[in-house]
Amino acid sequence: MKEIMGWIRSIALAVVFALVLGIFVFQPYKVDGHSMDPTLQDQQRIYVSKLSHTFSYLPDYGEIVVIDSRVERERSFLDDIVSHPLVALLTGTADDHSMYVKRVIGRPGDVLELKNNQVYRNGEPLSEPYIKEAMRDVADAKWTVPANHIFVMGDNRNHSTDSRDIGFIPLDHVMGTMIENPFQSEK
Template structure:
């Protein structure tokens, strides 16, 4: 009985260590996620697996123009370490299909201080029309308003501009809501 208990304790310890390491890696270093929807067509497709570097979020880096990032769209609430832990895929293994989509995959279009305009189917950043060869189709959105991206925020948009809920609808994204940058896809 003592030998069995020792063996069982060893297995439990190994499983607990594996769980903790998986959690640490997924929260702070790299995490897989799945594309849900068509807002990033043709770059990313519905159901496609992507790998996200969590290092920008962990160390507070500002993403570069054109980076594909995952963001928490609940911009009116403060994020915490507990949110990062609860977002880990291990906690969603046995979850039914959650209809509340709060994590978006988008492209960084503007950073702090940038002036953005949307005219004639194009985005203008600081007066210059953006060259965006990755777009799915011409954008139908136009606005007479100019958007100034606040400090510690980014402005994100989907590549399928006509079918994307992005910063045009939810506003600029606080940097602490940028959860990581895409590093690979399957």
């Protein structure tokens, strides 16, 4: 019985450690769809640093972030727990499609414009070598990013649901920033 209790304690400690690590430090995510082509592929596994979410850091321009697309609702600490892969698997919410992988285009105070199928930030056209192709048939638009929010877009601009559709992303909906995959070898 003593040996069984030792195993149970060890397993419980490992589960708690995995939860803390996944909620506060880093977490794997799977890319779902083609909105980040050619940078990221459908079903590709990426690793995300959660430190920006934990400490409310503002992500830099061009960083790839995972966001909670349900911007119309407040997020709570319970949302962070439920979105952990282990908890999601146990609760049957592993197929939740509310987490999007996108690129940061605008930060608080920025004026973003779409004109002539090009993105402008604060009056300057963006150099975006990472996009799949030029935007087609885009209506001119203009936004000013509010405080404590960011504006995100997918690299496959013609096939991406992003801030153009869902609106500005509150900082507490930024789950983290992508880090290089330490387990993937260079080709």
